Amino acid sequence: MVILHSQFAIRNSPFLMFPFYYQDNQLFCEQVALADVVAAVGTPVYVYSETELVARARAYVTAVSQAPIPSLACYAVKANGNVHLLRLLGQAGLGVDVTSGGELFLAQQAGISASKTIFSGVGKTAAEIEMALRAGIRALHVESEMELTAVSAIAAKLQTKARIGIRVNPNISAETHPYISTGQHSHKFGVPWARAQAMFAAAAQHDWLEPVGIAAHIGSQIRDVEPFRQAAVFLTEVADELKVQGIALRYVDVGGGLGIDYTGEGAPEIGAWITAVSEPVQAAGYELVLEPGRSIVGSAGALLMQVVYTKDQGKKQFVIVDAGMNDLLRPTLYKAYHPILPLQPSNALTHNVDIVGPICESGDWLAQERPLPPQQPGDVLAILQAGAYGFAMGSNYNGRLRPAELLISGNQYRLIRQRQQYNHLLDGM
Numbered sequence: 001m002v003i004l005h006s007q008f009a010i011r012n013s014p015f016l017m018f019p020f021y022y023q024d025n026q027l028f029c030e031q032v033a034l035a036d037v038v039a040a041v042g043t044p045v046y047v048y049s050e051t052e053l054v055a056r057a058r059a060y061v062t063a064v065s066q067a068p069i070p071s072l073a074c075y076a077v078k079a080n081g082n083v084h085l086l087r088l089l090g091q092a093g094l095g096v097d098v099t100s101g102g103e104l105f106l107a108q109q110a111g112i113s114a115s116k117t118i119f120s121g122v123g124k125t126a127a128e129i130e131m132a133l134r135a136g137i138r139a140l141h142v143e144s145e146m147e148l149t150a151v152s153a154i155a156a157k158l159q160t161k162a163r164i165g166i167r168v169n170p171n172i173s174a175e176t177h178p179y180i181s182t183g184q185h186s187h188k189f190g191v192p193w194a195r196a197q198a199m200f201a202a203a204a205q206h207d208w209l210e211p212v213g214i215a216a217h218i219g220s221q222i223r224d225v226e227p228f229r230q231a232a233v234f235l236t237e238v239a240d241e242l243k244v245q246g247i248a249l250r251y252v253d254v255g256g257g258l259g260i261d262y263t264g265e266g267a268p269e270i271g272a273w274i275t276a277v278s279e280p281v282q283a284a285g286y287e288l289v290l291e292p293g294r295s296i297v298g299s300a301g302a303l304l305m306q307v308v309y310t311k312d313q314g315k316k317q318f319v320i321v322d323a324g325m326n327d328l329l330r331p332t333l334y335k336a337y338h339p340i341l342p343l344q345p346s347n348a349l350t351h352n353v354d355i356v357g358p359i360c361e362s363g364d365w366l367a368q369e370r371p372l373p374p375q376q377p378g379d380v381l382a383i384l385q386a387g388a389y390g391f392a393m394g395s396n397y398n399g400r401l402r403p404a405e406l407l408i409s410g411n412q413y414r415l416i417r418q419r420q421q422y423n424h425l426l427d428g429m
């Protein structure tokens with residue numbers, strides 16, 4: 001099928017704004033022509049704009065620092081755990097929300113202070129709990145009665161008072177993909193309020209536990225602020241109930257989940273989100289904690305990939321590229337749409353193609369029925385909005401080497417992760 005208007009659509013894509021834009025018929029990131037990056041380091045490669053990343057981090061830090069009660073934005077490391085990016089985010093003033101011993105290790109390596117580190121997750125092991133307590137992190141966010149027992153036993157063994165929050169499941173639904181919606185009772189996350197209340201009471205009585213916060217996280221890639229506001233109101237109300245019982249918490253953590261714009265339909269501003277969630281929390285006198293991931297790093301990153309072959313299968317036209325589902329899992333796992341732009345747009349008519357990788361699965365696709373001008377081997381395409389849950393969800397499936405990562409700042413770029421080589425496939429063997 002030929003779509004006449006889509007060449008116009010490519011050149012007028014709503015995603016062509018800083019840091020990614022065309023100049024002299026070339027796609028740039030900041031002041032670097034991406035073709036130069038590809039010539040230097042090859043493909044597939046993730047590129048990140050330092051200016052965009054830091055601006056989004058600062059948007060959070062500035063908003064929370066203007067709060068009447070000291071507040072903290074903790075970057076959710078799971079979105080992208082590259083230690084160089086973590087260091088920049090820490091320097092910009094963010095804390096971290098970690099979800100494993102590995103992420104805690106990365107945050108420590110990036111110099112993020114323990115006092116700005118929280119640990120979330122339903123399945124923390126004894127070794128991870130001990131690591132966090134020894135590091136003296138700000139709080140462990142507990143998600144079950146059994147975990148509370150484990151934390152108290154380890155804290156007693158270490159003779160260390162464990163600061164804890166409890167993640168409550170607010171039973172609020174929000175529109176997103178079912179795999180990344182987390183705030184309802186059918187999900188494994190958090191505990192219903194009635195049980196959390198009993199856990200708080202037990203923790204407050206315990207010699208080695210100190211309840212300091214209450215948390216929720218209703219899901220990810222949510223583009224409406226209303227469910228977040230409802231969660232903030234709910235958490236504040238239940239924190240007030242605890243206060244009446246003599247348990248005074250310091251903070252209310254409304255989680256992360258603010259969506260970004262993958263499709264051109266828009267997404268709320270960081271400031272609007274913070275205003276919505278902070279009002280109820282601060283009016284009641286609690287410190288606000290946030291756990292944003294995607295909305296900090298998503299728009300800063302792109303995955304560059306090269307066309308290897310094209311293939312006409314009659315009903316479908318395929319563009320086979322050198323990146324696959326092992327490099328960017330989101331399209332096939334969530335049917336996620338990412339904008340894709342050619343590095344050098346042409347004026348040729350566009351055709352709808354499926355952009356697929358080399359992996360031996362029919363699910364190995366990056367875009368379906370996407371209008372593109374004719375592609376030749378060696379042409380390079382950029383997948384935008386790929387900074388969050390891109391590299392982080394990658395793997396070595398099919399013996400594929402994990403891609404390089406590169407940080408761009410102004411007219412400079414530097415490698416922040418080398419492309420794997422074949423001998424990395426023997427690591428630990």
Ligand code: LLP
Pocket residue numbers: 076078079097120121180217219220221255256257258291292293294295330334388389393
């Ligand atoms: N806090 C907790 C407890 C979380 O579980 C998450 C994300 C976040 C914060 C950060 O949420 P964000 O601000 O990034 O939405 N792989 C999926 C996203 C999974 C999100 C898991 N939890 C994707 O690619 O869309």
